[in-house]
Amino acid sequence: MTLRQTVVIVAVTIGFAGTGMAWAASSAEVGRRLAMDGCSTCHQVMLAQKRPQPVFDPDQAMTISAPTFAEIARKYRGRPDALRRFILDPKHPMPEQDWDAWDLRAIVTYIGGLPRGSISRGR
Numbered sequence: 157m158t159l160r161q162t163v164v165i166v167a168v169t170i171g172f173a174g175t176g177m178a179w180a181a182s183s184a185e186v187g188r189r190l191a192m193d194g195c196s197t198c199h200q201v202m203l204a205q206k207r208p209q210p211v212f213d214p215d216q217a218m219t220i221s222a223p224t225f226a227e228i229a230r231k232y233r234g235r236p237d238a239l240r241r242f243i244l245d246p247k248h249p250m251p252e253q254d255w256d257a258w259d260l261r262a263i264v265t266y267i268g269g270l271p272r273g274s275i276s277r278g279r
């Protein structure tokens with residue numbers, strides 16, 4: 157293989173890796189927005205947000221506080237499939253939501269990318 161061919165292959169490989177990383181980053185950004193829309197009435201998604209009110213569970217006739225996203229990220233670290241399953245088939249009083257596969261993946265990517273034990277401050 158010539159040096160020129162090697163350079164081309166390396167450049168293409170780096171290009172693909174870069175695209176993958178950019179995809180993961182933008183997917184997490186989309187996930188954050190979806191989570192603010194779909195989860196933040198009950199869950200503290202970001203630090204800037206006031207901790208939401210506990211949710212009434214008619215089955216147990218009591219109110220239950222939803223865990224913060226920091227707690228969720230800790231509990232499900234390295235287990236995106238389990239997290240996805242829970243969101244699709246949640247325990248009461250968390251409602252079932254109808255997510256399309258891409259949006260759900262974005263939310264799971266966002267939660268999986270939260271720094272250990274914390275939620276993002278910004279925006």
Ligand code: HEC
Nearest residue numbers: 194195198211220221222223228242243247248249250251
């Ligand atoms: C209407 C309120 C509500 C909404 C909206 C909601 N949740 Fe929940 N969620 C809860 C409550 C309450 C619990 C605690 C359930 C329990 O412990 O019985 C919970 C628990 C969870 C858990 C913890 C499961 C565990 O193993 O402890 C995860 C993960 C979760 N929610 C993710 C989400 C995500 C992601 C969204 C948005 C896509 C969302 N929830 C939207 C109320 C909500």
